[in-house]
Amino acid sequence: MDGAGQGTREGRSAGGEVSGLVARARAGQPRAVARLISLVENGSPLLRQIMAELCAGRPGRARIIGLTGSPGVGKSTSTGMLVQAFRKRGLKVGVLAVDPSSPFTGGALLGDRVRMQDHATDPEVFIRSMASRGHLGGLSWATPQAVRVLEAAGCEVILVETVGVGQAEVDIASLADTTVVLLAPGMGDGVQAAKAGILEIADVFVVNKADRDGAQAAVRELRNMIALARREWRPPIVPTVAYRGEGAEDVVDALDAHLAYLEGSGELGRRRHARARDEIEAIALTALRSRFAHLHGDRRLDALADRVLEGGFDPYRAADELLAATR
Numbered sequence: 001m002d003g004a005g006q007g008t009r010e011g012r013s014a015g016g017e018v019s020g021l022v023a024r025a026r027a028g029q030p031r032a033v034a035r036l037i038s039l040v041e042n043g044s045p046l047l048r049q050i051m052a053e054l055c056a057g058r059p060g061r062a063r064i065i066g067l068t069g070s071p072g073v074g075k076s077t078s079t080g081m082l083v084q085a086f087r088k089r090g091l092k093v094g095v096l097a098v099d100p101s102s103p104f105t106g107g108a109l110l111g112d113r114v115r116m117q118d119h120a121t122d123p124e125v126f127i128r129s130m131a132s133r134g135h136l137g138g139l140s141w142a143t144p145q146a147v148r149v150l151e152a153a154g155c156e157v158i159l160v161e162t163v164g165v166g167q168a169e170v171d172i173a174s175l176a177d178t179t180v181v182l183l184a185p186g187m188g189d190g191v192q193a194a195k196a197g198i199l200e201i202a203d204v205f206v207v208n209k210a211d212r213d214g215a216q217a218a219v220r221e222l223r224n225m226i227a228l229a230r231r232e233w234r235p236p237i238v239p240t241v242a243y244r245g246e247g248a249e250d251v252v253d254a255l256d257a258h259l260a261y262l263e264g265s266g267e268l269g270r271r272r273h274a275r276a277r278d279e280i281e282a283i284a285l286t287a288l289r290s291r292f293a294h295l296h297g298d299r300r301l302d303a304l305a306d307r308v309l310e311g312g313f314d315p316y317r318a319a320d321e322l323l324a325a326t327r
């Protein structure tokens, strides 16, 4: 139903449709927010116009908090716990789970990929899961654009959950104002943390599952590692039992302390500047890639290959000619 009819309408008055959608998203309508995020996720051709409209007014001012860590460490549970803590303060909260396997409860669930366990919905919470792959650039531009949609919808805090494997961790650190790294006792995370460079990206450490044996040892181990790292900001370590909501206020306090540090040091502005740079770069690289995607099989490429094979013409010059020809 959504398919052909929608397509025709988009074709006829894409401008009007985008403006209407953006207006409804700004008014906080979950369906409009969901639709905009779907368009982001699918790399819709309408994105250029959507972003133009979203960026036309004053920029969004949401606080962006990234949560990362190994699968099963308790990221989704902790995200739910933090949603509650921020809601208690009367803040409107957005959640992006860049991990389609994450179950969430209790918000306006934007799209059907998030499993709903609790049917109570809170209109002041938007929750959405996004596929981490599927288009070039991955997190690098889809997530900032989804964040922009949530900001337009009035979210004051946006929690972004990513599975901490490889590149995703680094990506989340460049996206978020504050990066929370979660560990749990008995997962061998301490050693892994040092290896994976997690120490550098963590602004706050949460040792979740503090109800289990080994939690204190994990805290001690982390504390020792942090003591060796030379950083202006020393990440606090907060033990939590997320599924019982224990430690929620301590995490929020740690997040607040980090925000105060970011603001006081000028680091907040630097991080946001770097984020905008990354996003522009990712869009530009995606555009370049798609511009060159058709080259394979291009007659110009064949002709240049023949010249290189004939001799007297090197592949660098050939590449220069190709680049110049495809401007």
Ligand SMILES: Nc1nc2c(ncn2[C@@H]2O[C@H](COP(=O)(O)OP(=O)(O)O)[C@@H](O)[C@H]2O)c(=O)[nH]1
Pocket: 069, 070, 071, 072, 073, 074, 075, 076, 077, 078, 102, 103, 208, 209, 210, 211, 212, 240, 241, 242, 243, 244
């Ligand atoms: N023992 C214990 N289990 C927890 C705690 N927090 C979450 N869990 C459980 O750990 C499992 C994984 O949690 P989830 O939030 O989905 O982890 P994620 O994969 O990192 O998002 C679930 O079964 C949770 O109920 C905790 O503080 N203690």
Ligand SMILES: [Mg+2]
Pocket: 075, 076, 077, 099, 101, 102, 103, 161
């Ligand atoms: Mg999860």
